[in-house]
Amino acid sequence: MDTPGGKYGGETAAQRKAQRRGRLISAALDIVADGGAGRLTVRGVCGTARLNDRYFYENFSDCDQLLLEALEQEMAQGVEHLLGAVGAAPAEIRAKVRAAVEAAFDFVVADERRGKLLIAAQTSEALRPRRDELIRSLAQIMSIQSMELLDSRHLSESDAELAGLSLVSGGLEVATMWLRGELSASKKHLVNFIVALILTTAEMSTALERELTD
Structure with a gap:
């Protein structure tokens, strides 16, 4: 009424x-x-x-806009969930990295539609630009939240950005392959692997100094 x-x-x-x-x-x-x-x-x-x-x-206006806004909605919720988990984790860098990776996987698998949307973002022309923006946003979050991990005292700003982009884009690709059923690893093993991979960036400044100094 x-x-x-x-x-x-x-x-x-x-x-x-x-x-x-x-x-x-x-x-x-x-x-x-x-x-x-x-x-x-x-x-x-x-x-x-x-x-x-x-x-x-x-x-x-059309289905492309609908699809894009669906991705925007899930991305915003996912980032909020991830930041909440990182904020609640102990200050030790290993704990924060694990909290971030576990939160990301938990959020995606909590609703199977999110995984399908993530897969679609790889091939959809409408979603691809936003997916690239997501990678950059997550890389920036990683850089801000994990300055100790990226060892910014020795890494240049551009190398810190490259490190974050490499980790996020690579991790996202592996996660998407897992969601498509192309990897036999369990969720627990995959989380442990990605956490270990991220933590190895602590050694990056030494390797870069060795490889890039002429």
């Missing part, structure tokens, strides 16, 4: 619009998880969300 405050059934128009938007994003995640990003159509999304297509265009 409408009220003077513009509410219907106790909800404002803005709240109802936000709910419809959430249903469309959730429907997109369901479809991507079931058949890949190539299966996304306006009709399919609206059918899954049980909404008229006019509500689709109320929120998105």
